[in-house]
Amino acid sequence: MRSGLLVxxxxxxxxxxMVEALxxxxxxxxxxxxxxxxxxxxxxxxxxxxxxxxxxxxxxxLPIDTLRVAIGGLLLVFGLQWxxxxxxxxxxxxxxxxxxxxxxxELAEARRAGTSExxxxxxxxxxxxxxxxxxxxxxxxxxVVTLGSSQHKVGLAALxxxxxxxxxxxxxxxxxxxxxxxxxxxxxxxxxxxLTSFGTFWAGEGTGVHWPGSDAALLGLVAGVLTLxxxxxxxxDARAKSSEPVA
Amino acid sequence: MRRFVVGxxxxxxxxxxxxxxxxALGVVIAIALTRVLVHHHHVNAWYLLPVAVGVGLSASVLxxxxx
Numbered sequence: 001m002r003s004g005l006l007v008x009x010x011x012x013x014x015x016x017x018m019v020e021a022l023x024x025x026x027x028x029x030x031x032x033x034x035x036x037x038x039x040x041x042x043x044x045x046x047x048x049x050x051x052x053x054x055x056x057x058x059x060x061x062l063p064i065d066t067l068r069v070a071i072g073g074l075l076l077v078f079g080l081q082w083x084x085x086x087x088x089x090x091x092x093x094x095x096x097x098x099x100x101x102x103x104x105x106e107l108a109e110a111r112r113a114g115t116s117e118x119x120x121x122x123x124x125x126x127x128x129x130x131x132x133x134x135x136x137x138x139x140x141x142x143x144v145v146t147l148g149s150s151q152h153k154v155g156l157a158a159l160x161x162x163x164x165x166x167x168x169x170x171x172x173x174x175x176x177x178x179x180x181x182x183x184x185x186x187x188x189x190x191x192x193x194x195l196t197s198f199g200t201f202w203a204g205e206g207t208g209v210h211w212p213g214s215d216a217a218l219l220g221l222v223a224g225v226l227t228l229x230x231x232x233x234x235x236x237d238a239r240a241k242s243s244e245p246v247a
Numbered sequence: 248m249r250r251f252v253v254g255x256x257x258x259x260x261x262x263x264x265x266x267x268x269x270x271a272l273g274v275v276i277a278i279a280l281t282r283v284l285v286h287h288h289h290v291n292a293w294y295l296l297p298v299a300v301g302v303g304l305s306a307s308v309l310x311x312x313x314x
Binding site for chain 2: 069073074076077078080081082083084085087088091093094135138139142196200203204206207208209210211212217221224225228229232235236239240
C-alpha cells in the first residue's frame with residue numbers, strides 16, 4: 001500500500017513539474033528553433049543526473065530513523081506550503097496556474113530577445129531551456145529523493161518520475177502545444193495532500209512514535225488531511241465571495 | 248560566485264519554505280516536542296504531529312485569505 005502511494009505521489013508531483021518545464025521548452029523551441037533548445041535540455045538533464053547520482057547513494061547510507069525525521073520534516077514543510085497554495089488557489093484567494101498564459105508570455109519574451117549566436121549555438125534558447133529543465137528537474141529530484149529515501153526506495157520513486165517523464169514527453173510530442181488541459185491545479189492539490197501525509201507519517205516514525213494501526217495510519221492521515229483541506233477551501237471560498245463587491 | 252550561492256539558497260528557501268515561514272517553525276517545534284515526549288517521557292505522542300499540522304495549516308491559510 002505504502003509503495004503504491006509512493007509511486008503515485010512521485011508520478012503526480014513529477015508530472016506537474018514536467019508540464020511546467022515542457023511549456024518553457026516548447027515556447028523557446030517553436031519561436032527560435034529546436035537545435036540549441038534541445039542541447040539546453042540535454043545538458044540540463046545530464047547535470048541533473050550527476051546531482052541525483054551523487055545525492056541518492058549518500059542519503060541511503062544514513063541511519064533510517066535520522067533520515068526519516070530529517071527528510072520527513074523537510075517533506076512535511078514542503079508539502080504544507082504546496083498544499084497551502086493549492087487551497088488558496090482552489091478557494092479563489094490566489095490566481096490559478098495557467099499554462100497557456102505562461103506559454104504566451106514565454107513566446108513574447110523569446111521573440112523580443114535578440115539573436116546571440118556564438119559557437120554555433122543560440123545562447124538565448126540554450127540558457128532558457130537549460131534553466132527551465134534544470135530548475136523544474138531539481139524540484140523533481142528533490143521530491144524523488146525525499147519520498148524515496150525515507151523508505152529506502154529511491155528506485156521506486158524514480159520509477160514514478162520516469163513514468164511521468166514518458167507520459168508528459170509523449171503527450172507533448174503529440175500535441176506540440178502547452179498542456180493546458182492537464183488538470184494541473186487539481187494535481188497540485190492532490191500532491192500537497194499526499195506529501196503532507198507522507199511527511200507527517202515519516203517524521204512521526206523518525207521521532208520514534210508507533211502509529212495506531214501501523215501502515216494503515218497513512219491512509220487515515222491522507223483522509224484527515226484531505227478533509228481538512230476541503231473544509232479550508234470552502235472557508236476561503238466563502239470569505240472571497242463575501243468580500244466581493246455587490247453589483 | 249557569491250550571486251550564484253545567494254540565488255541558489257533563495258531558490259531552495261522559496262521552494263521548501265515558501266511564503267509562510269511560521270509553518271516551517273511549527274513543524275520543527277512539533278517534531279522536537281514529539282521526540283522529547285517519546286524518548287524522555289516514554290509517551291507515544293503520535294497525535295502531536297497531526298494536530299500541529301492541522302492547526303498550522305488552518306492558521307496559515309485563514310491568515311492569507313484575510314489579506
